[in-house]
Amino acid sequence: MSNLAQFDSDFYQSNFTIDNQEHSGDDSNAYGNLYGSRKQQAGEQPQPASFVPSEMLMPPGYAGQFFQPASNSDYYSQSPYLDKLGIHFDHVWQKTWTVLNPMKAADGSIMNETDLTGPILFCLALGATLLLAGKVQFGYVYGMSAIGCLVIHALLNLMSSSGVSYGCVASVLGYCLLPLxxxxxxxxxFSLQGTFGTVSSLIIIGWCSLSASKIFIAALHMEGQQLLVAYPCALLYGLFALLTIF
Structure with a gap:
């Protein structure tokens, strides 16, 4: 009986060992198969497609400029910003020189433009010099300029067959403010309330009206009518001269 009991215990112990080895081997094989299948699935699974558009992808040598629009790059690189705003300093200088030299012939193609860069600067300069002389006349300068441009615009449209725009009239009259x-x-x-001031004012008024009428005649092709155009211009510039003297 003792031998039989020892045989049964040895038999069960050996079977238990074999079963444990088989189960441990199956678990390791199953774990290896599972790990290998996951690696295989991960390798075979395609990468997700990128949601970034192709035109937004930066090249390897990209150096910045995140905020520059691609569609307007050529627009800003073709010409400077002042040309886009309609400011041409060569035209401003040409018109100014035409006003400073009354005997010089005016170029009608350049003068027939609505360039308000010079007129605004000259109006500000006139108001600033009057302010330095102790006269706050900015409102009168701009008011008389607007009303005078309306009156001269109406007269020139009645006198000329081609007609003229309000911007052109304001541009010419504004440039001719430079002598004032x-x-x-x-x-x-020094004070201009005297003989010297009166003579100087008359010369300046004649200078401004002659320059303005010369430019209008050249731009509108109104040959032989310079005196008729110069008379209303002289009246307008006479008002500015009165502001300067008194």
Whole structure:
């Protein structure tokens, strides 16, 4: 009986060992198969497609400029910003030189433009020089300029067959304010209420009206009518001269 009991215990112990080895081997094989299948699935699974558009992908040598629009790059690189705003300093200088030299012939193609860069600067300069002379006349300068441009615009449209725009009239009359700016600059240093001031004012008024009428005649092809155009211009510039003297 003792031998039989020992045989049964040895038999069960050996079977238990074999079963444990088989189960451990199956678990390791199953774990290896599972791990290998996961690696295989991960390798065979395609990568997800990128949601970034192709045109937004940066090349390897990209150096910045995140905020520059691609569609407007050529627009800003073709010409400077002042040309886009309609500011041409060569035209401003040409018109200014035409006003400063009344005997010089005016170029009608350049003068028939609505360039308000020079007129705004000259109006500001006239108001600033009057202010330095102790006269706050900015409202009168801009008010008389607007009303005078309306009156001259109406007269020129009645006198010429081609017609003229309000911007062109304002541009020409504004550029011709430059001699009055010189007169108001002289008023900062000495009084113009006398014979010298009266003569100087008459010369300046004639200078402004001659330059304005010359430009209008060249731009509108109104040959032989310069005196008729110069008379209303002289009346307008006479008002500015009165502001300067008194």
């Amino acid at each position: 700016v010189i007169l108001s600059g002289c008023a900062m240093f």
